[in-house]
Amino acid sequence: MTHQFCDVRDEGRLRIVTLNRPEVMNALHTDANEELEAVWDNFAANPDLWVGIVTGAGDRAFSAGNDLKVQAEGKRRPLPRTGFAGLTSRFDLDKPVIAAVNGIAMGGGFEIALACDLIIAAENALFALPEPRVGLVAGAGGLHRLPRMIGQKQALGMILTGRRVPAAEGLSLGFVNEVVPQGQALEAAKRWAALILECSPLAIRASKQAVYAGLGEENLATAIGTMYPAQARNRDSQDYIEGPKAFAEKRKPIWRNM
Helix, strand or coil: CCCCCEEEEEECCEEEEEECCHHHCCCECHHHHHHHHHHHHHHHHCCCCCEEEEEECCCCEEECCECHHHHHCCCCCCCCCCCHHHCCCCCCCCCCEEEEECCEEECHHHHHHHHCCEEEEECCCEEECCHHHHCCCCCCCHHHHHHHHHCHHHHHHHHCCCCCEEHHHHHHHCCCCEEECCCCHHHHHHHHHHHHHCCCHHHHHHHHHHHHHHHCCCCHHHHHHCCCHHHHHHHCCCHHHHHHHHHHCCCCCCCCCC
């Protein structure tokens, strides 16, 4: 299927989505957001796709965020149900998604990365929530995800100044998983994806769902004592037996995702 604002490539069980508006540093407008929503809807519904990666076209930018020129022309429509890039408000996706940040990730671009489960950043990557500098706020999740990831004071230090944070500092703050040389973010993200793909897809989804749902519980005992739906599905699956069986037989498991 041909897309206008992104490139989509499936490699086995991995989907790679490349934001493709390099002429505006991969900034997104409403049409792009709606297209991306459909792309991720398809990913979520496809049982043969287990892991996703999102990256940006070119070597300058992952995404500069919201296309402010389009907004200034009064052409902006409301975000789709699933949010910016079809990801920032997609709270029901249990399949893991990795951000391969190959350059600038500003505003909504940073919020896309924060909505992913892992962030792999090239050395030239820069992260910021500069919305207050143009009279806006980071309303696609940045104001709430970042403090939960790196703590209130560090997050406010970025939010209230709009300052640019390089990849190495992002790693030390804790919102970046790995920093790699320029031009290698996608390959590194594929390496992480390969490790995930060695695992049971149902166990991965159960783990992701339990982590995010458990963070919303009032106390640790409640989170630990709750059997979340994906955990129950994993427990009742064929793969729940296949994993220990393969271990006992000293062979690689054959995951059936059922």
